[in-house]
Amino acid sequence: MSVDFNTVATEFCNFYYQQFDSDRTQLGNLYRDQSMLTFETSQLQGAKDIVEKLVSLPFSKVSHRVSTLDAQPASPNGDILVMVTGELLIDEEQNAQRYSQVFHLIPDGSSYYVFNDIFRLNYS
């Protein structure tokens, strides 16, 4: 049974941000050795380096709120492209920061991993 790409994208992002906000040390399962992360001006490759970067971010409490989520099929092999815009609430700060993020998901058996991940805060 093939699953709709919008459903996959939504379920992936729900899981990803829930995991990020509760325990981001566990995000490594979603990346592979060839995966890439651009986080602001940092560029990382491989699950190990990517998770080290995410874990090292200078906040302990974080909460993602998704504002828009748009997905498209990205290849004949079932790849999915997702663009998210949303808000990030960090530690005890009152003002959320807006962000944009894109994920390129590649099917892997019954699941998907993140091949490309680009994250940027949106400063006004």
Place this chain on the structure above:
Amino acid sequence: MSVDFNTVATEFCNFYYQQFDSDRTQLGNLYRDQSMLTFETSQLQGAKDIVEKLVSLPFSKVSHRVSTLDAQPASPNGDILVMVTGELLIDEEQNAQRYSQVFHLIPDGSSYYVFNDIFRLNYS
């Protein structure tokens, strides 16, 4: 001679936004029949429908200003993923609107076409 993906991404976006801002009826050359555009809540497929949508947008004068541009290789075949955040100045409005956009570029001979295009305004 292989060209760096960052250079391709930057040159593509320069060309794309310059063309968009000067004469968006000509953007069709950058899309193919299988190309997809998500523009806010609209979803289009194919160069013809995509350009019709872009041309129908309710403004005559528009100017894109890129704030951040990040690129990554997206496949072993030379695909490139680009995420742009920037500002849009429309007609005689004084206040720019922030936007996020992602392009998935696929090599085609010595050039590239847009396979995926997702555009969203960032409301605060």
